[in-house]
Amino acid sequence: MDTQALPKVLIIEDEESILNMYKFKLEKEWFEVFWAKNGEHIMDIVNESQPQIILIDIMMPVVNGFQALEIINTNISYPAKKIIFSNLSRPGDFEKAKLLWADDYYIKSNLMPKELVSKLKLLLSE
């Protein structure tokens, strides 16, 4: 399969082992996966990889998920789906995500790998 035609997903996640797991599953399901360790210099990676979907963890060092989302919102030049992807669901987190134009909020522990894949595929078909 031509790698140019694969849907691109950018995962912003500080935990490498978790990232590797997502990467493994998504690549198996024919996604091209990019990775950023946190929100720092995020626009460089976004501009370079041009992902259709950006999965953003919240709890990250240096620049956290919400800050990263804000940076992306202000600087991105094309429509991309931005999804908060975290186990954190403190009071107010959902509201904050909504205010920052996140397209969805996934709770990691509630989603099985195959469910994530089907959700992302559905999102791409919209």
Place this chain on the structure above:
Amino acid sequence: MKHTKNTQNFLHQISFKILLLASFAILLWALSFFFVMIPKFEEWLMEKKREMLKEVVSIAYSEIESINKQYETGKISLKQAQDEAKYHINNLRYWPEKKDYFWINDITPKMIVHPYRPDLIGKDLSHFQDKKWKLLFVEFVTVAKKDGEWYVDYMWQWKDNPHHIVPKISFVKEFKPWWWIIGSGLYIDDVKKDIANTIKHIVIIISSVMTIVTLVSSYAIWISFKIEKNKNLAEQKLIEKEKQYKDFIEHSPIWIYRRGKHNEILLANPSFYKILSTYLWEEVNSLNFLKKIQSDDTIIQAILTSQDIANKELKWVRKDGSEIWLSLNVSVKINHKWEVEYFDGIIEDISDRKKVEEKLKELDDKKNEFIGIVSHELRTPLTSIKWYLDMILDGDYGEINQQMKETIDGVYHNSDRLINLVNDMLDITKLEAGKIEFVYEKFSLNQVINQVFETYKNIAKEKNIEFVLDLNNDVFLYTDKQKLSQIIINLISNACKFTLSGWKIILKTLIVDSHVKISVQDSGIWIAKSDYETVFSKFGQVSNLLSDKQKGTGLWLSIVKELLLQMWSEIHLVSKVWVWSTFSFSFPIYKE
């Protein structure tokens, strides 16, 4: 006590003085009675007797005079007249005992009539002496001749007894036509006896009267002292009580006041100095403190309508600039005209309590934050474990054999339980913090119940539990659909957990008036009434042998309870020992 003693001493002194004065008065009266009044009285009585003597002699005189008139008119001769007079006077007696008599002698002096000394009749008495050698008949003649009539003292025999000589007083009067001297005398002893008798009677009467008066007045004094003493004691007690109350109010750390309807302070204890950090009463007034805190219409309305105590908590900036929290309790006194008479209030500095409350709130927030973070930290590795296991089970990493599949399946379910536990903890924390958002919408109840039923009938089947659905007609509810679904799921999960293999669970709806009652009945472990509350507390499952074997988070029911409370409903539990437990709750039916 000291006051009481002083009062008693004072009373003793007073009573002693009064008694002394009374005794002195009585003594003075007695002295004057015996040494002034009685001699005066005796004198008076003696005078009376003498007058009486004079009178009786005058009567005898007039008798002779009337006989003489008969002679002068020629009715009788002189001798006849004189004989009749002699006879008449000889038999004339007076006094109750009729022992007193008259005698007659002529101016010679020669005895003419004497009832008790017939031996002297006709004899010359010019040498007759009494015991004191008084020439008494000569004296009679002298006295009578001189003044016509008068008194003479002398000694004479007692009646007809010539051996018993006693003092006597006589009154003599000359009957000139015949040169006769008529006399009669009183025995002085008789008079004295008479006087003594009269005085005795008077003394007895006066003594009795005095005794009665003394007794009555003593009793009156005693009673009045007693009353006075009791009055003093009561007054003392009243003063002491008042002092106690005053001390109690004055030293109270709470500000107690009474305010008139025009905001003037009628009564107050000094605690406001401390509370308002001020030193002058004028300052308190000028702050118009009460007006500011009581002018709130709501508080006045509250007390006026409820006729009870209204409470208000408010922040106040003190004179020194520091902020304090005050608690104000006010009651109102309404008069019979239904007008406000005054307000009674207590004001307390509750700053410390407020600080603690704020601190507690802060700690609670921190706890919630902590649990949130910890849950996240736990969920992340657990999720990745579950993901890996899921991927292995899905064959993403290649084919696995049956034994490996079963083992990994076990690990998968246990990690799932751990995640659920963490999720539940997070839920209850958020619920308690009131930070769960509710999305209200209109939906079909049976649709929600059927969805839950579809999910859980297989789980029940796996445990060999019969899951029965018993639904009334479908109704619409207007509440949070997801939360309601979670409530039912939690109750079903709980029922599944405690129902033994071969028994059944009934999920039932029942329309009662404008409400629908949703209940989940299990055939599980019985719950004693005393444990009803424990069941709904965090990790508060009923502890017994059977339930200890069960696994679960113990948070399901507390989540149900909290959710229902925030959705304006309530969980009810009824349990029949060893037979069933029913959890139920109601929601109003939505009507367009």
